[in-house]
Amino acid sequence: MTSVQNRLLQLSGNKQLFIVALFASLMFAASCKTTKPDPRPTPRPDVSIPDPSGKPYGEMETVTWKNDPKDPVTIPDPIDPKDPVVDPNENPTIDEGFTKASYNVVMMLPFLTDRMGGEQVPRQSMPALEFYEGALMAVNRLKMEGVNMELTVLDTKGNRSTTSSLLESSSVQNADLIIGPISAAGQKLAAEKALKSKTPMIGVTGASNITENNPFFVQLNPSYEFHAEAILNDIETNSALSRSIIISRADSKEKNRVDLFRKAFEAKTGDGVQIPVMTAGEDYMMELLGDEIGRLRAGRRDSIHIIIPSRDETFVSEALRQIGIEAQRLRVPVKVYGMEQWMDFNKMSFDYYERLNVLISSNGYITRSSFEIKNFQDNYFSQYKMLPGETVYLGYDIMLYVGKELKEHGTGVLSNWMKTDQANGLHTKFNVKPVFENPGETVEGSGKVNQFMNTYVHILRFKDYQFVK
Numbered sequence: 215m216t217s218v219q220n221r222l223l224q225l226s227g228n229k230q231l232f233i234v235a236l237f238a239s240l241m242f243a244a245s246c247k248t249t250k251p252d253p254r255p256t257p258r259p260d261v262s263i264p265d266p267s268g269k270p271y272g273e274m275e276t277v278t279w280k281n282d283p284k285d286p287v288t289i290p291d292p293i294d295p296k297d298p299v300v301d302p303n304e305n306p307t308i309d310e311g312f313t314k315a316s317y318n319v320v321m322m323l324p325f326l327t328d329r330m331g332g333e334q335v336p337r338q339s340m341p342a343l344e345f346y347e348g349a350l351m352a353v354n355r356l357k358m359e360g361v362n363m364e365l366t367v368l369d370t371k372g373n374r375s376t377t378s379s380l381l382e383s384s385s386v387q388n389a390d391l392i393i394g395p396i397s398a399a400g401q402k403l404a405a406e407k408a409l410k411s412k413t414p415m416i417g418v419t420g421a422s423n424i425t426e427n428n429p430f431f432v433q434l435n436p437s438y439e440f441h442a443e444a445i446l447n448d449i450e451t452n453s454a455l456s457r458s459i460i461i462s463r464a465d466s467k468e469k470n471r472v473d474l475f476r477k478a479f480e481a482k483t484g485d486g487v488q489i490p491v492m493t494a495g496e497d498y499m500m501e502l503l504g505d506e507i508g509r510l511r512a513g514r515r516d517s518i519h520i521i522i523p524s525r526d527e528t529f530v531s532e533a534l535r536q537i538g539i540e541a542q543r544l545r546v547p548v549k550v551y552g553m554e555q556w557m558d559f560n561k562m563s564f565d566y567y568e569r570l571n572v573l574i575s576s577n578g579y580i581t582r583s584s585f586e587i588k589n590f591q592d593n594y595f596s597q598y599k600m601l602p603g604e605t606v607y608l609g610y611d612i613m614l615y616v617g618k619e620l621k622e623h624g625t626g627v628l629s630n631w632m633k634t635d636q637a638n639g640l641h642t643k644f645n646v647k648p649v650f651e652n653p654g655e656t657v658e659g660s661g662k663v664n665q666f667m668n669t670y671v672h673i674l675r676f677k678d679y680q681f682v683k
Contacts, residue, residue, distance in 0.1 A: 306409060306412075306427065306428070306429055306430070306663075308429050308628045308629055308632065308663075309412065309625075309626065309629070310626045310629050311623065311624045311625035311626025311627070311628075311629060312624050312625055312626070313624035313625075314390070314624060314625065315362055316362035316363060316364060317361075317362070317363045317364070317390045317391065317620045317624075317625075318363075318364050318366070318385075318388050318389050318390050318391075319363055319364065319365050319366070319389065319390065319391050319392075319393065319616070319617075319620075320365075320366050320367075320368060320385050320386055320389040320391070320392050320393070321346070321349065321365060321366070321367045321368065321392075321393045321394055322368045322370050322377065322380060322392065322393070322394035322395040322396075322400070322404065323342035323345060323346065323367065323368075323369070323370065323394050323395070323396060324338070324339070324342050324369070324370050324371065324372040324395070324396055324397075325339055325342045325343065325346075325369040325370075325371075326338060326339045326342075326369070326371060326372050327369050327371065328371050338372070341605050342396070344602075344603055344605040344606045344609065345418070345605050345606070345608060345609035346367060346609060347594075347597075347598065347602075347606050347609065348602065348605070348606035348607060348608065348609025348610035348611075348613070349365070349393075349609040349610065349612070349613035350365075351590075351593065351594065351606075351610050352609070352610045352611075352612075352613035352614035352617060353365055353613060353617070355614060356613075356614065356617040356618070356621075359618075359621075360621070361617050361618070361620070361621045363617055363620065365613075366385045366389075368380050368383070368385065368386075370394070370395050370396070370397075370400060372397075374397070374399050374400060374403070377395050377397075377399075377400040377403055377404070378403055381403060381404060381407045386407070387411070389413055390413065390414075390620065390625055391413065391414045391415075391416065391616060391620065391627070392404060392408060392413060392414070392415040392416065393415075393416045393418065393612065393613070393616070394416070394418065396418070396419055398421050398424065401417055401419075401421060401424045401425075402424055402425065405424055405425035405428055405430070405431045406425070406428075408428070408430040408431060409425070409428045409430050409431075412430060413430060414430055414432055414627055414628055415430055415431050415432065416432050416434055416612065416616060417431060417432065417433040417434065417435065418434060418435055418608065418612060419435055420433065420435035420436060420437050420438070420577065421433075421437070422437045422438070422439075424665075425664075425665060426651075426664055426665075427651065427662050427663075427664060428664065428665055429628060429648070429663035429664075429665065429666065430628065431665040431666070432628075432631070432646065432665065432666040432667075433665060433666070433667045433668065434612055434615070434644065434646070434668045435577055435608075435668065436577055436667065436668050436669055436670065436671050437667065438471060438474055439474045439477075439478070440667065440669045440671050441553075441575040441671050442471070442474040442475045442477075442478045442523075443478045443669075443671075444575050444671035444672075444673060445475075445521060445551045445573075445575050445673070446458075446475070446478050446479060446482060448551075448573065448673045449519045449549075449551075450482065452517075453516050453517060453519065454516075455479065455482060455483060455489070456483075456487075457510050457516065457517070457518050457519060458479075458489055458490075458518075458519040458520075458521065459489070459490045459491070459492065459506055459507075459510065459518070459519070459520055459521070460472055460475055460489055460490070460491045460492065460520075460521045460522075460523065461491075461492045461494050461503075461520060461521070461522050461533055462491065462492075462493060462494065462522065462523055462524060463493070463494060463524060463526065463529055464493050465524075465526075468523055468524055471523035472491055472523060475489060475521060475523065476488060476489060476491070490506060492506065494529070494533060503536055503537065503540050504540045504543070504544065507537075507540050507541065507544055507546060507548070508544055511544060511546045516547070517546075517547040517548055517549045517571070518541075518546055518547070518548045518549075519548070519549050519550075519551065520537060520548055520549070520550045520551070521550075521551045521552075522534075522550060522551070522552050522553075523552075523553060524552075524553070525553050525555035525556070527559045527560075527561060527562060530552065530556065530559070530562070531559075531561070531562055531563065531566070534550065534566040534567075534570055534572075535566065537550065537570060538566060538569055538570055541570070547571075548570055548571065549570070549571045549572075549573060550570045550571065550572045550573070551572075551573050551574070551575070552572060552573070552574045553574060553575065554574050554575060554576040554577065556572070556574050557574065557576070557681060564676070564679055567676040567679075568676060568677075568679065571675070571676070572675070572676040573673055573674065573675045573676070574673075574674050574676075574681065575671050575672065575673055575674075576671070576672045576673075576674050576681075577642055577671065577672070578604060578607065578608070578641040578642040578672065579641070579642075579672045579674060579681075579683050580604075580607065580640065580641055581683070586640060587640060590602070590607075590610070590640055594606065604641065607639075607640050607641030607642075608641060608642075610639075610640060610641075611639030611640055611641050611642055611644075612639075614639065615637055615639060615644055618637070619635070628666065631646045631647070631648065631666050632648055632663075634646065634647045642668075642670065642672075643670040643672075644668050644670060645668060645669050645670035646666055646667070646668050646669075647666065647667060647669050648663045648665075648666055649663065649664050649665050649666065649667045650662065650663060650664060651663075651664050
């Protein structure tokens, strides 16, 4: 992701019709029961999602759609101490639910209609617009499959006060399921509202620490603790966990990610065994790295696994360069595990990826050669005159998944997820499980459910200069 200097996107053609519709009302609906043309339209240039480190104007949400560990989507204003707080001693119950002729679904996204004017739209609006495009395509498919659903889309305008007001609206009060908001602060407010009303709320950003003791919060974008677990599972499948090492910067966010790996590693190995961690950046890093690789080699021929939980391109590039030098000097095979943000690096020498057998964990993967993907791309292109981006797939997969769950299980979708639910999407897979307050607790026990989480994470390897499954 890169910061964008020009915050306004020039529009043309039918796109203006969508802007006019949004200006006319902060709330608009797309129904599965009636045929409504999509107000969005025609060609537009590719738009980069702003880097969360950039400072947006006003009190706007900073949107991160890709998972960023212990790095929830940020918002400038803090949570008000007067906001409702859940009693940690309570153990909320999940009802079996019931079926309905039609289900009310509310989607809360930062369209920023108050910042739109004429033929221009803020670039920060594009992720929400693209997510909506994908969701609307899913709504149309659900309609053909006999799912009766009223979709109400609300513009949070990227600020907490608007989100708080919308949560008191009749649309939210009568909702059977809520998707969004996006910011951490907005999600916290919505999660508390969902708990009080016992309405399932879908999180889509992978943000952590949103809520506790709240079985009505469902995170469908896996948080980074499950990325750490998936990486260690992949290592364990092919080798020994003891032949692993972590390299990171002396950075608070990276330290949080390292801690997740440490926790997952200790849970697997037991007896207090810890994974070696090198805090890089010292002048003598090369010497330390060589010593550690030499120690792990110990006369064996299988690969050494080096985990780099960093999204800093400069640091990753230098680390890979030094790993390559030492691996060649010591004649030892290595595999390097990184983050999904590595796919977006634009200055990286991908020869490093190829030589060092780089693998990454990712929430999504698109098999371009599949018939379903090609068909989806054709349908999307016929409407918008461009190929769909990752956020379009995310909106489509999430809406299609929850729509089918509502059709099959009615308002008792959470009861079904208590049993663990699996499904395939175009861009991701769903393996939804309850996350308990205490590790080791099970559905059969009386443990408290902190939330539900999609735990499926792809492991992608770099081969022939591309990441593949």
